[in-house]
Amino acid sequence: MQVDKIEMGTVVDHIKAGKSAKIMRLLGIGEAYPHRVAIVLNVPSKKMGMKDIVKIEGKVVSQDAANLLALVSPGASVNIIKNGEIEKKFVVELPKEVNGMGRCPNPNCISLDSGKTSFRKDKENYRCHYCERLFPAEELV
Ligand SMILES: [Zn+2]
Structure with a gap:
């Protein structure tokens, strides 16, 4: 094509x-x-x-x-x-931190109410700053 x-x-x-x-x-x-x-x-x-x-x-x-x-x-x-x-x-390289983008997959996370997001890379996964749970990168977006 x-x-x-x-x-x-x-x-x-x-x-x-x-x-x-x-x-x-x-x-x-x-x-x-x-x-x-x-x-x-x-x-x-x-x-x-x-x-x-x-x-x-x-x-x-x-x-x-x-x-x-x-x-x-x-x-x-x-x-x-x-x-x-x-x-x-x-x-492209996985960013060390993702701020103000994406959405926490945990339905009980307080970040869903505030609309603020902050995730820190932990090996191939990301940890939510608010609920401290770990998620595969793709689940954030
Ligand atoms: Zn969270």
């Missing part, structure tokens, strides 16, 4: 197949986004079997924001495109 090159924006590659909708949500790309977005699903990949790719025109994602993507798709790679060229390329 051929997708037009973008002049300025972000390409997220090596997304676990089926996770691109969550990736878009984490990047804040919704119905109102005014520029071109290409989502390619189930692309054959030697390394992963199948992968998704998302190309977002007109939005440059910071490394901190991009690292949140590791919660749903560890190993995703991000290409920042400027003037039609790759300016920066990196693989």
Whole structure:
């Protein structure tokens, strides 16, 4: 499948197949986004079997924001495109802390009432600051 090159924006590659909708949500790309977005699903990949790719025109994602993507798709790679060229390329890494994002999966957690969230990475999981329970990364988003 051929997708037009973008002049300025972000390409997220090596997304676990089926996770691109969550990736878009984490990047804040919704119905109102005014520029071109290409989502390619189930692309054959030697390394992963199948992968998704998302190309977002007109939005440059910071490394901190991009690292949140590791919660749903560890190993995703991000290409920042400027003037039609790759300016920066990196693989997302699980953030040490997640603040003000996501939702505690514990239905009794007080953070659900306050709307505040704070999680700290503990090996491959995250611990909620409010109820101190440990959850797999993907359950936060
Ligand atoms: Zn909690």
